[in-house]
Every structure is written in structure tokens, then in C-alpha cells.
Amino acid sequence: MAPAGRVQDEWLLPTLKALLTPEQVAQVQADNTTEYWATATRLGFTADDLIIAALSARFTVPIADVTRVSKAARDLVPESLMRKYRVLPLAINDSVVEIATSNPNDLDCESALAFALGRTVSLSLASPSVIAQRLDEVYRPENIIDNILTDFAAGNFAIESITDSVDEGEFDLGVSKATERPIIQLVDRIVAAAIQAGASDIHIEPEESGIPVRYRIDGVLSQAMVLPKAAGIPLVSRIKIMAELDIADRKRPQDGRARVAVSGGRRVDLRVSTLPASLGEKVVIRILDQRATTLTLDSLGITPNELKRIQTLLQKRDGIIFVTGPTGSGKTTTLYSALGVIQARGVNIVTVEDPVEYRLPGIVQVQASEKGGLTFAAALRSILRQDPDVILVGEIRDRETAMIAVQASLTGHLVLATLHTVDAVGAVARLLDIGVEPYKVASALRGVIAQRLLRRLCPHCKQELEEAIPLELHKWFPPGTRTWRAAGCDQCAHTGYRRRLAVTQVLVSTPEFERRVTSGDPQERLSKVAREGGMRELWDSAADLVRSGETSLEEMLRVLEPPDETTGRARMPTPLHMSSVPASKTPSRALGSGRYQSLTGASFELLDDLKAKSETGGKRILVVEDDASLRAAVRAVLEGEGFTIHEASDGTSALDQVDKLAPDAVVLDLHMAGLDGYGVLTRLRARPATASLPVLILTANDDEASEVRAFELGASDFLIKPFRASAIAARLSALIHRTRR
Numbered sequence: 001m002a003p004a005g006r007v008q009d010e011w012l013l014p015t016l017k018a019l020l021t022p023e024q025v026a027q028v029q030a031d032n033t034t035e036y037w038a039t040a041t042r043l044g045f046t047a048d049d050l051i052i053a054a055l056s057a058r059f060t061v062p063i064a065d066v067t068r069v070s071k072a073a074r075d076l077v078p079e080s081l082m083r084k085y086r087v088l089p090l091a092i093n094d095s096v097v098e099i100a101t102s103n104p105n106d107l108d109c110e111s112a113l114a115f116a117l118g119r120t121v122s123l124s125l126a127s128p129s130v131i132a133q134r135l136d137e138v139y140r141p142e143n144i145i146d147n148i149l150t151d152f153a154a155g156n157f158a159i160e161s162i163t164d165s166v167d168e169g170e171f172d173l174g175v176s177k178a179t180e181r182p183i184i185q186l187v188d189r190i191v192a193a194a195i196q197a198g199a200s201d202i203h204i205e206p207e208e209s210g211i212p213v214r215y216r217i218d219g220v221l222s223q224a225m226v227l228p229k230a231a232g233i234p235l236v237s238r239i240k241i242m243a244e245l246d247i248a249d250r251k252r253p254q255d256g257r258a259r260v261a262v263s264g265g266r267r268v269d270l271r272v273s274t275l276p277a278s279l280g281e282k283v284v285i286r287i288l289d290q291r292a293t294t295l296t297l298d299s300l301g302i303t304p305n306e307l308k309r310i311q312t313l314l315q316k317r318d319g320i321i322f323v324t325g326p327t328g329s330g331k332t333t334t335l336y337s338a339l340g341v342i343q344a345r346g347v348n349i350v351t352v353e354d355p356v357e358y359r360l361p362g363i364v365q366v367q368a369s370e371k372g373g374l375t376f377a378a379a380l381r382s383i384l385r386q387d388p389d390v391i392l393v394g395e396i397r398d399r400e401t402a403m404i405a406v407q408a409s410l411t412g413h414l415v416l417a418t419l420h421t422v423d424a425v426g427a428v429a430r431l432l433d434i435g436v437e438p439y440k441v442a443s444a445l446r447g448v449i450a451q452r453l454l455r456r457l458c459p460h461c462k463q464e465l466e467e468a469i470p471l472e473l474h475k476w477f478p479p480g481t482r483t484w485r486a487a488g489c490d491q492c493a494h495t496g497y498r499r500r501l502a503v504t505q506v507l508v509s510t511p512e513f514e515r516r517v518t519s520g521d522p523q524e525r526l527s528k529v530a531r532e533g534g535m536r537e538l539w540d541s542a543a544d545l546v547r548s549g550e551t552s553l554e555e556m557l558r559v560l561e562p563p564d565e566t567t568g569r570a571r572m573p574t575p576l577h578m579s580s581v582p583a584s585k586t587p588s589r590a591l592g593s594g595r596y597q598s599l600t601g602a603s604f605e606l607l608d609d610l611k612a613k614s615e616t617g618g619k620r621i622l623v624v625e626d627d628a629s630l631r632a633a634v635r636a637v638l639e640g641e642g643f644t645i646h647e648a649s650d651g652t653s654a655l656d657q658v659d660k661l662a663p664d665a666v667v668l669d670l671h672m673a674g675l676d677g678y679g680v681l682t683r684l685r686a687r688p689a690t691a692s693l694p695v696l697i698l699t700a701n702d703d704e705a706s707e708v709r710a711f712e713l714g715a716s717d718f719l720i721k722p723f724r725a726s727a728i729a730a731r732l733s734a735l736i737h738r739t740r741r
Helices: 010-019 022-030 036-042 048-059 071-076 079-085 107-117 128-139 142-153 181-197 229-242 304-313 331-343 376-384 399-410 426-434 438-444 511-518 523-532 538-547 553-559 594-615 628-640 651-661 677-686 704-712 725-740
Strands: 088-092 096-101 120-125 162-164 201-204 211-217 220-227 254-262 267-277 280-288 319-324 349-353 364-367 390-393 414-419 445-457 497-508 620-624 644-648 665-668 695-699 717-720
Touching (some): 010 036, 010 048, 022 036, 036 128, 048 120, 071 088, 079 107, 079 128, 088 128, 096 107, 107 120, 181 211, 201 229, 229 254, 229 267, 229 280, 304 445, 304 497, 319 331, 319 399, 331 445, 349 376, 376 390, 376 399, 390 399, 399 414, 399 438, 414 426, 426 438, 426 651, 445 538, 511 523, 538 553, 620 651, 628 725, 677 695, 677 704, 695 725
Parallel strands (some): 096 120, 319 414, 349 390, 390 414, 620 665, 665 695, 695 717
Antiparallel strands (some): 088 096, 201 211, 201 280
């Protein structure tokens, strides 16, 4: 047993005896130690939280919130006094000082602080290690970075050498810490660890308790570390210096680029974006590591059937080919891979992008710049005078760009471009909505590749799934179908997945499809014609990858939903956030256990809900209203009547939602910022696919002129706010029934 005189916290022994076994207490006392608390936790017999809870109950002292240390407490309470008694100041006013301590029994400390500060002392509890850490953060913030770097050196984070290409001697921040060696090393190691882990993005987000650093790996964000708040400003300033941004401007979003050299002399480009937030600036760093990015079609994981159809499209000499999908679905990588195939023909290729993500040898790449006046449309006009054979347009965002791209494709050029649509056929609706004439779309369009990314199962640890496939999925996975699940090992950082693969839907235009587009057929009919021409749904392609063991059913359900039973088109993907699924509703048909069980369970719960609503006549209603409270009221009323409600807060997003959701009816406000209800109504009626879509105007305007104008533009019904719940539900039901007869 250690001599009693050497133990600083002998008073803690009764509390430890209540938490530990007699053998553990004896081992703690026998250890050559000066602190029972540190020894008990180091040996793993108990934890700080348990000791704190026991002390709080024993001494009737509250537990401290050590994240809140007021500036007044830091400035008015001497550091020497705090370190002498190993306590932390939390707050102070004219009469009371709040102190966090690990020893509520230290009367000498309490009386000394009361005398020195001339105030009553209010105690709360925290562990000795937490108090020591917070003292450094509060009084010696310059030591924080050194401690973090010590963690890196100790192997707590994956590291490799990295040097940025900016000459540090060129910068002088005055009082800023951004050019001091520790903060430079910290940023270097954060970026190096992300590159080594194969991350595509680094997210640095200020929060109340600190600054989490998250890496996006294979499309999923995971927290790598949490930095103290005191490191925030110098950290962001250092990143801004690397990207040549204005470190003094913290009120406006900024975008920049940087290039770093990692071990072996390999160069990696970084795209940096900053965003002012309530607790400080958020920074996102996109890592553009060409060596880690696949730029060949054969290596993207596309199924053989879809790959063959893509290669057929790339043999075209003119026309326009789109790659569609949401942000982060790998559209740019697919386009670059396609250029590699086309380049072998010995043609002149020019791209216009914003930004240029990867440098491609033998290809002229133009960086669009809205501020500099070099828009996509302006760049395209100049490119056409350069005698190109193939043009890549990073994104078609407006009518002018779309018209020039289509015109170029009709005059002997092959144009590759991206659009943000849910599926391949949606590209036609988007072009028509932008303002391109149907006959031009039909003549120019050669094909569309819709795309999503699925995580690839780790080949080292994937395990065959033994549980039965639920009945809802037997159409694609009959009994006896072999599927695999993610297990997790050291090779994949215990995620069960390594890298990603593309799941695609390929539409190849046919004479019949062209005829249907020219005649203005609705999207559902175009989808049917496209399927007759060999197009498969994203879901079907993903199912092939699941059956081949490339990915898991869990991952497929995370990204995609089964096709709609009536239209054959894929439903809009719904994020499966498990926190929104009540525990009492966990299905009994779960495929497995743990994470896999909860995710697939939520999917089947969703399928059950959709099936029930279809049986009771539940229809999809899009509510377009800029007043959030009114949207919530309309949602509550209509969901009570069995409708499925989707929302849009402005006219532009309303048109996007119409394309994505194909709703049965729209409830539309007239007065909204930007594109108002009249504009939305005009565009809906100008498109064949939505010419007969029921639109109920819900407005506070009770004047005759507004009502007349709405009906002249094609409104189906007109209702004045405030509305009666029964009236809006009945009118919508009648409109939908009348339209479908």
C-alpha cells in the first residue's frame, strides 16, 4: 500500500470503495501512485464520469459544464491561483465566482479563493484531467497545437509528410497565429491524413464544444478529430493563406485553390470553400487527387450491359450526350473517363468547366468565370470558333448555354454535358423547362447517362448474408439469391467498404423516342419508350451489383428505392435517417442485426407506408409556399386526409420538385420572392408533360383581378387564405379525380 502521506486525494478512497471491488481497491492502493483517481481510471477499473456522478451524489454538488468559461472569468481570475489549486474558473460576477473542481472536500481551496477574489465561491465537479486540459486551453492556447501535434507524432492519427506550395516567408499576419510553425504543421497533417485515408473532402465546422474535423470517405462523413475552439481562427487563416483568400474578411463566402506536395513529390490539388456561420467560418476542402481517382470507364464498376451501351454512345460523331445525377454522384469522373475513350480517335477536344477539377493531357480546358465575364455561354461561343470536334460543358445551367450547346451538336460537333436530374428521361423535361424547343431536343439528343455511386464491399471482410430476403424484394432477389454484407476489418477502417462504383441508367435515343419527344409526350410515356429501347432502371443495375457481390443490399437501399409499381420509374430517393424511425416500429422482417438491421428495417417500413397510402388513395401533393408556418399547416391538414406531401419554398425549387416527383397535384402560392406563382403556372402549362397537372392556387389575394389572371394562365382552382381544412382536401381530391378520368 502506498504511504498515506504521498497520496494527494486520499479523501477519494470512500467513493472508490463504493465503485470498485475490494480487490481493485487494494490494487489501486498498492500501485506506486500519488493520485488514486488517476490510477483507478488508468487501470480501467472505473471512468471519470462514474467518479464524478458518485461525488455529486455524495457531496450534493452539481456537475460542471467545462465548455463554458466566460471571458470575464478568464481575465479576472489569476492563472497562478487556478493552477495552484487545480481548479477552473467558469463565470464571475460582483458577488460570486463559479469554480470547477475535482475535490469538493478542499476547504482550504474554497476559503483561499474567497479571500483572494473577494467573492463567494460556488463549486461544481469535473475530473482532474479535464480541468488540466481546459486550463491550458483557456490560459495557454498556444500550447494546444503542440499537444495535437504530439498526438500525431504518437501515431494517434495517420500521417505522411506534406508541404504546401506557398512560400511561408511571403506572408505576415501580425498578431495572427496562422504563420506560426505549429499551426502550419497542424494543417499539413490534417490534409495529409485525409489524403492518406482516401478522403474526397475535409469539413471543418465550428461548434459550441469545439471544432470537429470530418473526412468524407466513400461518400460518407466520419469524424476524424475535434480541435479546441481556440485553434479555430488560426486554423482557418492558415487554410485561407494556402488558397490565396482574404484572411481579414470573415463575413463573406470565399472560394480558392491550392496545391500541395505529398511524400514522393506527388502533387494534389485542393479546392477551398469558406462559409460564414454563427459560431465561426466553416471550411470545406475538396481533395482532387488524380492518382486516386479512376479515369477509365472499365474501372468504374459499371455493369457490362450498361458499359456496352455507353461505349455505343461514345462512338457518335455529333449530337449531345448528358450525364445526370445529384451533386457528388461522380458525373465529372464519368465525363473525363469518356473523354479518354474519345481522345483515342485523334480529335480536337475543348472543355469549359467551373472549376477545372483535373488537368487532362492533350485537351484544352477552359475555366469559366462569372466574375470575369467568361460565362459558359460566352466560352462556348469562343470555343466554336476554334474548330473543335468534341466539346465538354461542365454544367448546363441556363437557356442561353443550353441553346448554344444544342446548336453546336446540330452542326456536327459532339457535345458532352451534365444536368441535375433524377433519372435519364428527366433530362428531356429539364431542357424543355429551360426553354429548348422539343424538335431541337429530339434532333440533338443522342443519349443520357443517369448515375449514382454505391460503396464497394471490402473484398477482405465481406460476408455472405444468411438471413432471408424480405418478400418486398423477391422480384429482384428470389429465395436462394446470394447476397453479401459489410463486416469490417483493418483494411477498410472497419467500415466494410473500400472505394465506390458507379450504377448507371443509359438511355440511347431511337427514332421512336425522337418522335415522342417532338410530339411532346409526357415523361411517363417517354420512359416506357426508352425501356422498350433497352434502357434499364438504376435499381435494376444496382441489383446486378448486389447479386455479383460488388456491393450490399444495405448500401443499395441507402442510395436507391425500388421503381414505382405503376410508372416503372425510380421513386425519389429518401434519406434513411434512423433517428426519425420510432423504435417501436422496427419490422420483424429485418435482415440482420445492428446497423444493417436498422437501415433495411427503415426501408421496409417506408415501403409499407407507401403501399398503404396507395391502397387508400394517397396522392403526392407538392405544396409551394414561402411561409414555413403555412406550409406546415397545409401539410398537417392534407396528411391527415391521406395525401403524401412534399414542399417547396420558392418557384424555382417548385419546378425542380415537379420534375423529380411527378406529383398528382400542386398547391401554389402566388406571391413569392424570385419566380412567383404566376411564373410557375406559366411554365407548367407551357410544357406538355405538365399541361394538365392540377394546380390549386392558395393565396391571400381576394381581388377579382388576381383570380382572373390565375385562371387565364391555367389554374385549376382558386382558394383564398385563410382556408377551411375540409375545403382544400375536397378540392384537391376532386381535381385529381377529374384529371384522371
